[in-house]
Amino acid sequence: MCVYRTIEYADDTTILGLINNNDESAYRDEVKSLTSWCQKNNLSLKVSKAKEMIVDFRKQHRGQHSIIYINNSEVEQLYVPGPKCSNTFHCCKTSLILLLCLRLLVSHRTVLLWMENQTVLTPLEQPIVFELEGFSVPPGYAPFLFFLALFAYMVVLLGNGVVVLVIFMDKNLHRPMFLMICHLMVCDLLGSTAVLPSLMMHFLMGQRKITYAPAITQGFYVHTYGVAVQTILAAMAYDRYVAVCEPLRYHSIMTSARLHSYCALAWILALVLIAVLFSFHMNVPLCGRTIQHVYCSNRGILDLACIPTPISNIYGLVMTWSVSSGTFILIAFSYIRILSVSLKQGRADSSIRSKAFQTCAPHIVVYVLYEVAIFIVVVSYRFPSLSQNIKKFFSILFIIIPPAINPIIYGLISKDLRSSIIKQVSARVCLKN
Template identity: 40%
Template sequence: MSSSYNVYNVSSVLFLQGFDLSPERAIAAFVFAALNYIIILFCNIFLLFTIVSNRSLHQPMHILLLNLPINDLLGSTALFPHIMQELLFDTRTITFSSCVTQAFFIHIYAVAAVFILTAMAYDRYVAICQPMSYNTIMSNGHIMKIISLVWLSNWALMAVLFILLLRLPRCRSYLTHTYCDNPSLLQLVCADTTINNIYGLIITAICQVLTVGLILYTYLRIMIACFQNKCSDTRSKALQTCGTHLIVFLLFECLGLFTIISYRILNISPHLRKFCGVAAMILPPTLNPILYGLKIKEIRVKGFKFFKRKVSHHNVQ
């Protein structure tokens, strides 16, 4: 099929590989995707609203956490409507402009997720290792600088990545993936992509070294501080919070890195690449609000109180 589409053209319509499912399985997959998207929307909006509407949660850790549901909503909305349309109507076409837009926001989501988790690890490090200086270091001004750095650096890096992509001529119109991303769009190009590949590898390497390095350092220091702390309750609470954070980070890292590497492995199963690519976009937005909402006591208590108040108010009416 790919050979029929990989002809020299500059068509504004691109062809996606799709999931290759029978009609019955496609409907089942659509129902699963729709329910998953509804869960992501509900849980992340609920977490977002719980933090915003409770002044007692306007603390550095929760303000940083606020960026996670915003980013999860951005990433899942860039993917799910397209996936659901593809499954329901078996549409395997997408306009080039829509494809680039989808790819851009998917990459924004992926990089922001790692940056936000790194910022949250730094916050936990200061809270546990330097508790007496926490309020001074993590002031409102410092928090805003961290959040601005996370988003502005992300947008700048991705803007350069896609400017480099858009300058190149296309001669193919068949994407070997179920959704659009930079590596699959580069496969449509009929010019030298060396600069793009080098830039992509450099920003991937820099981001990985900075984020993984900082998280490893902060967690090593946190572990040392926890085991030196004689209060078992404080130690247990710190390890529980950090354990949740580490699970989310490792899950996203493993799936994301495998998806990136899979484009450079020739003999890898396309089905495995599809699965990991979609899983990297589905699992974190689904798990993040559940893990953080249930594990962090302050959010759990405030969230349940708000939910009960709304239910009782509705019953009275």
């Protein structure tokens, strides 16, 4: 019997082996396993600093212990004689001492392997092919999960596509609010299209490999979607603020040129911020291939870097905090002012309050829905007990739930949009008949 244990520290690892009946097979297998693990994870194991300490408690020594070899190099042995128990039963006064004396009759071997924890700088060369960790799919469930992902993607395409087409075709909807809704629908399509098709291939064909350029592109689109949603919703909040609080000056303030400028600014701001974020990938050597996620992201790729990336980390945190805080302040200020004005004016005319609610409620619901989805993602990683599949599922909610529900929210609450959709569908049905 051979009882062994591996103890890991920050800079070194210890293997403890308790050998009985001269059976060292499990002990030596553990040494080989550690050596293989170090090679696989690009850790430099310095055999010159490794020591094997041998403490022998047996009454009779049976020759010198065989030498341990690591990477074809001999490990230095340090022999420490152990105390002898001449008469086991004479030594044992209690059951604890009896257990101790029985253990003293075996050989105790320890290998101390000091690892410098230095990553071997062997950067990958182009073309780099990553492998997404993806979901752990039980046998037989892949087709079902594929159809779920396909259904979610079809709902997103159909809902957002219909809203965009109706707004484009109906000239009565060529107003600032609906044009901004159109931009939001395009943004939702961007986020879902960046992830769901590759996720379907993962479920259907087990496809997990992705080359460097598509990986960067996917991460860029996902991050752009995350920022653009917030900037577009902030622009929509400002539009509603002007419409409710400055109704007489609305058309002079929200001119066509200014409307397109605001929409362009929302997209340009998102694109520039994410372009700067991904510019830190330039000249960063990568030493790993496995991305621990369902889709590619900035952090998922840089986690494979051979060197630390503190500038990217700091920029990412500052950018995330600035965008989230800035858009929240603008949205909160706009809707608080709208609520204040509508309550004051609603005392004289209740229709004003009702109209303000109908125009502002969809935007508030969409913003809250997006923030709740992001909050679930963040909170899920604070619970280590959750399975990796559940965490990964929560991490893709923000690119599935808001894009699927947003068209429904605007279609149900916005009377003009709902009427136009019904009108367009009815006209198409009549033409076919």
